[in-house]
Amino acid sequence: MFIRAESKALNEAIAPALCAVSAKNTVAVLECLYLNAEDGKLTVIGYDNSKGMKTSCDADIIESGCILVKGMKFAGIIKMMPQGEITIATDERNNVSISSGKTKFEIAGMSGDIFPALPELVSEKGITLSQAFLKKMISQTIFSYAQTDIKPVYMGILFEFKDSELRVCSCDGYRISFCKAPFSSGESLTERFIVPGKTLTELQKLLKDDDTPVNIELTRRHIVFSFNGLFFFSRLMEGEFLDYENSFQKVFKTYITVDISELIDSIERAGLIIDDKMKTAIKFIIYGDVLQIKTATETGKIDEEITAEVEGEDLTIGFNHRYIIEALKGAQISGDDKIVMSLNTPFSGMVITPVDHEDYKYMILPVRM
Amino acid sequence: MFIRAESKALNEAIAPALCAVSAKNTVAVLECLYLNAEDGKLTVIGYDNSKGMKTSCDADIIESGCILVKGMKFAGIIKMMPQGEITIATDERNNVSISSGKTKFEIAGMSGDIFPALPELVSEKGITLSQAFLKKMISQTIFSYAQTDIKPVYMGILFEFKDSELRVCSCDGYRISFCKAPFSSGESLTERFIVPGKTLTELQKLLKDDDTPVNIELTRRHIVFSFNGLFFFSRLMEGEFLDYENSFQKVFKTYITVDISELIDSIERAGLIIDDKMKTAIKFIIYGDVLQIKTATETGKIDEEITAEVEGEDLTIGFNHRYIIEALKGAQISGDDKIVMSLNTPFSGMVITPVDHEDYKYMILPVRM
Structure with missing residues (x-):
């Protein structure tokens, strides 16, 4: 392989490809980027057997070929090269020389032939x-997928097209995050698929906050997201996902409406005295038109009150403070200032919804006090 | 103790006092801030037996008294309290209650009586x-004081008033940083004192980039910096400091002038393939009007050239790349774009000076290649 390409174009192709490369792995190939030069293009692929990213940039191909290079190291070098044209050349012992002007790096690569075959992605x-x-x-669901594989399918997030809506749901055994939005495609699409949470964590970083399109293609085992010239694919997960519609409580005895920012500030203060190892619960005491928040740990005690609109019965109930904060931040994304918390007993889940939007719903199980 | 004070004023008094508090220490008192309420003021003191910070803010003193509180925890709580008036009250068991509006914290404190006596600071x-x-x-000297106490006095930085100049010098056995500036006080001051490097690291963070004054008072064993209403003191160090004037080489065979930014970029690139544990040297090869920079490690090789004005003999010499970068950044502070490196043999120190300023001088010993 012997190519020349502009540093800016190279950087733009390499940076996103890193999202599918392991920084540290016992399998050396998974730490690598695969570079393939042919037909006037340099293609860059990161692939960890579960998710992959394929990007490309224009290049002047003097000799086509392919090579594997340590991803982080190679990206670091390209980023720090002087701006302008960069030459990348390999020799028969897979040494990679990267040069620009009077700067010349040489690093060890590996034969491109040992890179695992990509899945066939026939849409x-x-x-x-x-x-x-x-x-x-x-963003409204990413924080509550399961981090452990006690039930592996919950390490993924459900996407469901149903009744002209796109519905997205994640759950980790303690809570459920759910959001939906109107969506109709040309064809009547009734699909349900589960994408690994880790894939979506990387995807989220790459997506822009604008109306530019993302094309989503489904194959039997994979999903492919194409946008901004990137081609990001991931295996889908298999298994029976939660029947979320029947998991949300529907009957409540207490409804309480509070200001989201005020509640976040208050719970973050309580968090100051909560030791993450002990996971002491914060106590919600609901009475009259007041939400009282109390916690006592070895470090100290906190006691505060938030004005609330309360409808229904008084109640005392405990929660993990981080789970509540994540729910409140999820609700904020809907654009409301206030949320409604719907409660039943100290032993049943609380449902949080933005006050004016029905597009987001969160259920959290209480903690025994 | 029972006081009321504005949250903004409290935060402004507490934040700098933390610079003299240990975040984690086996001696509990050293993790504490000492609060003393009397005469319409709350005084806040952090003191670690070596350096101390005393600040204060206006407060409404309902009952005077003193208390010790865990510094980081207390600062975190005050910072997250709602804006406005904060009440701080202690009881006979040294519980500290901190409240504002409907928020109330309670944390354990310790009797103020066990706080170590501050040194007498008679100027x-x-x-x-x-x-x-x-x-x-x-900033021009802080990076090169010794981090280990093989020769304890080099863990301090020398300040010397001499010949209407202030001179500052640090050294760690591998290099010397020196800077000077014209300075004349009313009285003819011929003082020489050594301030712990750790004290100056903290002081540097607190100083502003403007012409507001810092008063420096010297006692027999201590130095006191007063500025912006802060009162920061530190013990001085004792011992025989380096005779820096005679330590800088004076005879050179090679002078090389290069652009600082270009050289920093080049050395930072070389740093990409240097493993911090191995501390492989970078090689400077000086010939003709070129500075060639080469390094080879297990990770790879780099070879690049920088255009230079060279006067004198050709030379090949090796250095620790971090030490060179710190020197170059020190030289940049003087405002020049170029530096002169003065060299002699591969076994003698290189001296770096800004090309148009004589206020900064750095000597670094070579590394055997």
């Missing part, structure tokens, strides 16, 4: 969304 | 400098 059906739309729905 | 002589002036001189 069966596709849809198009705006980036901002998809990003909002990921 | 013997004093001078006044501008904050920007002092900050610049600290």
Whole structure:
């Protein structure tokens, strides 16, 4: 391989490809970017057997070929090269020389032939969304997928097209995040698929907050997101996902409306005295038109009151403070200043919804006090 | 103790006092801030037996008294309290309650009586400098004081008033940083004192980049910096400091003038392939009108050239790349774009000076290649 390309174009192709590369892995290939030069293009691929990113940039191909390079190291070098034209050349021992002007690096590469074969991505059906739309729905659910594989399918996030809506749901055994938005594609699409949470965490960073389109293609085992010239794919997860519609409580005895920012400030203060290891709960004491928040730990005590509109019965109930803050920030994305918390007993889940939007719904189980 | 004070004033008094508090220490008192309420003021003191900070703010003293509170925790609470008036009250068991509006914290404190006595600070002589002036001189020397106590006095930085100049010098056995500036006080001051590097690291963060004054008072064992209503003191160090004037080489065979930014970029690129544990040297190869920079490690090789004005003999010599970068950044503070590196043999120190300023001088020993 022997190519020349502009540093800016190279950087723009390499940076997103890193999202599918392991920074540190016992399998050396998974730390690598695959570079392939042919037909006037340099293609850059990161792939960790689960998700992959393919990008490309224009290049002057003097000799076509492919090579594997340590992803982080290579990206660091390209980023710090002087601006302008960069030459990348490999020799028969897979040494990679990267030069520009009077600067010349030489690093060890590996034969491109040992890079794992990418999955065949023959699209069966596709849809198009705006980036901002998809990003909002990921942001409202990304924090509550399961981090452990006690039930592996919950390490993914459910996407469901149903009744002219796109619905997205994640759950980790303690809470459920759900959001929905009107969506109709040309064809009547009734699809349900589960995308790994880690894939969506990376995707979220790459999406822009604007109306530029993301094309989503589904194959039998994979999903492919194409946008801004990027081609990001991931395996889908298999398994029976939660029946979320029947998991949200529907009968409540207490409704309480509060200002989101005020409640976040208050819970963050309580967090100051909560030791993350002990996971002491914060106590909500609801009476009259007041939400009282109390916590006592070895470090100290906090006691404060927030004005609230309360409808129904008085109640005392405990929660994990981080789970509440994440829910409130999810609700804020809908654009409301206030939320309604719907409660039943100290042993049943609380449902949080923005006061004026029905597009977001969160259920959280209480903690025994 | 029972006081009321404005949250803004409290925060402004507490934040700088933390610079003399240990975040984590086996001696609990050293993690504490001492609060003392009397005569319409709340005084806040952090003191770690070596350096101390005393600040104060106006407060409405309902009952005078003193208390010790965990510094980081207390500062975190005050920072997150709602804006406005904060009440701080202690009880006979040294519980500290902090409240504002409907928010109330309670944390454990300790009796103020066990706080170590502050040193007596009877000033013997004093001078006044501008904050920007002092900050610049600290910035040009702070990076090269010794981090280990093989020779304890080098863990301090020398300040010397001599011949109507202030001279500042630090050294760690591998390099010497020196800067000077014209300075004349009313009285003829011929003082020489050594301030712990750690004290100056904290002081540097607190100093502003403007002409507001810093008063420096010297006692027999201590130095006191007063500025912006802060009162920051530190013990002085004792011992024989380096005879820096005779430590800088004076005879050179090679002078090389290069652009500072270009050289920093080049050395930072070389740093990409240097493993911090191995500390591989970068090689300077000086010939003709070129500075060639080469490094080879397990990770790879770099080879680049910088255009230079070279006067004298060709030379090949090796250095620790971090030490060179710190020197170049020190030289940049003087405002020049170019530096002169003066060299002799591969076994003698290189001296770096800004091309148009004589106020900064740095010597670095070579590394065997």
